[in-house]
Amino acid sequence: MSSKILLCKTDAVSDGAPLNVNVEGFPSLAVYELDGDYFATDNLCTHGNAMLTDGYQEGEEIECPFHGGAFNIKTGEPTAFPCQVAIKSYPVTVENNEIYLVSA
Numbered sequence: 349m350s351s352k353i354l355l356c357k358t359d360a361v362s363d364g365a366p367l368n369v370n371v372e373g374f375p376s377l378a379v380y381e382l383d384g385d386y387f388a389t390d391n392l393c394t395h396g397n398a399m400l401t402d403g404y405q406e407g408e409e410i411e412c413p414f415h416g417g418a419f420n421i422k423t424g425e426p427t428a429f430p431c432q433v434a435i436k437s438y439p440v441t442v443e444n445n446e447i448y449l450v451s452a
Contacts, residue, residue, distance in 0.1 A: 352441065352448035355379050355388060359445065366410060366421075368401040371449070377438070379447060380421045382408060386447050387421045388440050394426075394433040 353371055356379055361367045366380045368391055376391040378401045389410075391400050398414040405411075409427050411418045417431030424437035439450040 351451050352443075353451055355440065355447045355449055357446055358386070358442060361386065361447070364405050366401045366405055368399060374449075377449075378410065378421075379440075380405060380410070382421065386440050386442055388438040388447075388449055389419070389421060389424050390435045392435075393417065393419075393431065394435055395431045400435070 355369045356367055361379050361381045363381045366378045369377045369379050378389050378391040380387045393400055393412040395417050396414045398412050400410045403411045403413040408420050408422055409418045410421050415430050418428035419435050420427050424435040426432055441448050441450055
C-alpha cells in the first residue's frame with residue numbers, strides 16, 4: 349500500500365528555483381516546478397558533495413554548482429559530464445496546492 353508524504357506547498361517552488369526539502373527517513377530532496385508540473389529528486393550530486401538546489405535549473409535540467417555537470421529533473425539521468433551516475437527521482441502528486449511524495 350502506498351502512502352503520501354507532504355513535501356511542501358506548490359507556491360514554495362517556482363520554475364527555475366528548486367526547493368530543498370528535508371523529510372524524515374529520506375536524504376535531502378530537491379523539488380522542482382517545470383511548466384506547472386512538479387518533480388522531486390535527491391538533492392546531492394552523485395559526482396561531488398554539492399546540493400543541486402544551489403545549482404542552476406534550465407528547463408528539464410539541473411546543473412551542479414561545483415563542476416557544471418547536469419541531470420534531468422524528470423528522470424534523474426545525467427545529461428552533462430562529469431556527472432555519470434543518476435540521482436534518484438521520486439513520484440509526486442499534487443493535492444490542494446500541496447506536493448506529496450508517493451511512497452510504496
